[in-house]
Amino acid sequence: MTTNPLDADRPPEPERRGRRRRGGGSGRRDESVLVPDASFQSYYGHRIVKPAPWKGDIAAYLFLGGLAAGSGLIAAGGAAAGYPALRRVGRVASVGAVALGGVALARDLGKPSRALNMMRTVKLTSPMSVGSWILAAFGGFSGAALVSELGASLVDRQSRVGTVLRVVDPPLAVGSALFSAPLAAYTAVLLADTASPTWHESYRELPWVFVSSANLAASGLALVAAPVEQTGPARRLAAISAVVEVLAFERMQRTMGSTLSEPLHHGRAGAFVTASKVLTVGGALGGVLFGRNRAAAVASGLALMAGSVCTRFGVFEAGIESAKDPRYTVGPQKERLERRRAAGATDDSITTSR
Amino acid sequence: MGFWTNQLSGPTDPAVDAAWESREPRKGFFTDTSICIGCKACEVACKEWNAIPEDGLSLLGASYDNTGALGASTWRHVAFIEQTSERIEQARESGRRLVDLGMPSLRTSGASDPVTAGVGPAAAPPGTDPVADRAAAVAQADAAQALGTVPDFRWLMASDVCKHCTHAGCLDVCPTGALFRTEFGTVVVQDDVCNGCGYCVAACPFGVIERREGDETVKNVGVAQKCTLCYDRLRDDQTPACAQACPTTSIKFGDLDEMRALASERVTTLHDNGYTEARLYGADPHDGVGGTGSVFLLLDEPEVYGLPPDPRVTTADLPDMFRKAGFAGVAMLAMAAVSFLGRRR
Ligand code: SF4
Ligand code: SF4
DSSP states (O other), rough: OOOOOGGGGGGOOOOSSOOOOOSSSSSSSGGGGGOOOOOOSTTTTTTSSSSOOOOHHOOOOOOOOHHHHHHHHHHHHHHHOOOOHHHHHHHHHHHHHHHHHHHHHHHSSSSGGGGGGGGGGGTOOOOHOOOHHHHHHHHHHHHHHHHHHHHHHSSOTSSSHHHHHHHHHHHHHHHHHHHHHHHHHHHHHHHHHOOOOHHHHHHTTTHHHHHHHHHHHHHHHHHHHHGGGGGGHHHHHHHHHHHHHHHHHHHHHHHHHHHHHGGTSSSSHHHHHHHHHHHHHHHHHHHHTTSHHHHHHHHHHHHHHHHHHHHHHHHHHHHHHHOOOHHHHHHHHHHHHHHHHHHTTSOOOOEEEE | OHHTTTTSSSSSOHHHTTTTOOOOOOOEEEEGGOOOOOOOHHHHHHHHHHHHOOOOOOSSSSSSSOOOSOOBBBBBEEEEEEEEHHHHHHHHHHHHHHHHHHHOOOOHHHHHOOTTTTTTTTTTTTTOHHHHHHHHHHHHHHHHHOOOOOOOOOEEEEEOOOOOOSSSSOOOOOOSOOEEEEEOOOOEOOOOOOOOHHHHHHHTTOOEEOOOOSSSTSSSTEEEEOOOOHHHHHHHTTTOOOHHHOSOOOEEEEEHHHHHHHHHHHHHHHTTOOOOTTTTEEEOSSSSOOSSSEEEESOOOOGGGGSSSSHHHHHHGHHHHHHHHHHHHHHHHHHHHHHHOOOOO
């Protein structure tokens, strides 16, 4: 170390040890106040992978896409099992949610004017490409089903148009039901197929969380909008999905391990996850126990939808946070490298002695 | 089947996988950080040639680094790390450990496979016995360590760049086809196709590509941007701007095979001279991204330079992800079916 008179202006430096290039948080830090953390090194605490440049629009789309998918399924179930109110609510909701979701997706693009470039190609290695086609197909079927719904209420059942509608309606219902499951599940793959550590490592269970969340949002909406005599299936769906979601979420955290599930418990993401648990469980219980009371049904339905929103925002933000902090990238990678080395693998590391 | 098996992971020639018929030898960089002087000529030359907009002129305050990281408007980034003797000794130890582990040992099957022949580590000439080779390396490291001295402190300087991965996460996930594999085996964005969805940003295991922010006057704003390995210059048989500008030849450019051979020659020389901390990064086609098109010689652990220690292309797990999502989708249908079949009340 050289010293010169200018050094007097510097803040006092703590005793220099060899290991001062430590990080923890994101962004740049004042090194003189850096607390050494013996467990890992980083380049001035700078992030290694970049977080997705996505804003709340995408988290909102995760919810809307789920709501659309679940509603499409409820509409098809209502059509098949004879619940006209569920069918109508489901059809309107699925089209509305798909439209809003599409707008949210386009708004988040860096070049919204090129939104249609999504349909330029079909690319199986890109969940976003696959998802765009699923969304388009689902939107097509549910849009057509809604037209059929409106048509049936406007024209005479016995007229020629009425007959045509009666014939095409069931295939449309089946079509939107079949595309609802991929629509609800692909968003999990969308998040998992990234280098954001918490998203990627959640890939085994996240689809289960997301399909349940989709069912919960849609049955919540049905509880709010349909008369209580017809919401029996929606209440049952809410109960089953709540159980599946809670279990899948627990399992997901266990498979990820304590480090990578940490972002799900801190900061805003943590608040969202906690709120989602309370709202989901509360809403499902309320629906099952008091669902035949109109006011209670509405309250439970709103809680279920809010719970789904919170699940999506919680998972979304946790993944973004995990990318911002180099700890989540370096730690687990070093661990798996060491595990492989301990098992005798010497030919699969990016760092080599020659 | 052969065409499909190597699409997502494993050693392969990416230009062949991208179905190029008239392909060139795969091109790449070898960045030898042991001779980098931190002049940033590469950063400047890159900005100039590619007409990259200004993105802040501040100093970080932490070191001589003033770009911080690779990004939409920083395609070469010079990292500066000051280290004390204690840290240097640790680096020497960790490098020593790699030698002792004998990395990489050659896979015998890989050598005879016509697809991977020529993409394997060029370190061991054909016919070398890996065991004897490793014993020699260890003996050499022992001798070197005996003669090496540890300085009081040192500056590490390293010019980072896009890795032009064999299996590039950014390219795999791009939904518009804006990112593509060139005939040189490199990865390039088509500015007029990209719609700025940002998926590639999250998918790159090295945190390289980024969506350019700014107002409407900024070139290619809202579009994902990264190093093109000077695709325009390559097509005219020119050297990329950074390699041409580098005054110390720390950045070398050429056929990837040649770069890997050069790299292993250089690391051996450094080991001979007692610098066991020297190691290669990205030269092994059996790693998580199938080897990189930009090979580095580092003097400490990769994370010290802000590089991931064990990157793995996310799409390697994609078939499994789709399978798991498929089960969940079927479960969703089943949940709804059970709810509607239940007793009517
Ligand atoms: S380093 Fe990142 S941006 Fe470069 S080719 Fe690999 S995945 Fe793409
Ligand atoms: S931002 Fe552009 S280059 Fe990146 S994945 Fe989206 S469309 Fe492709």
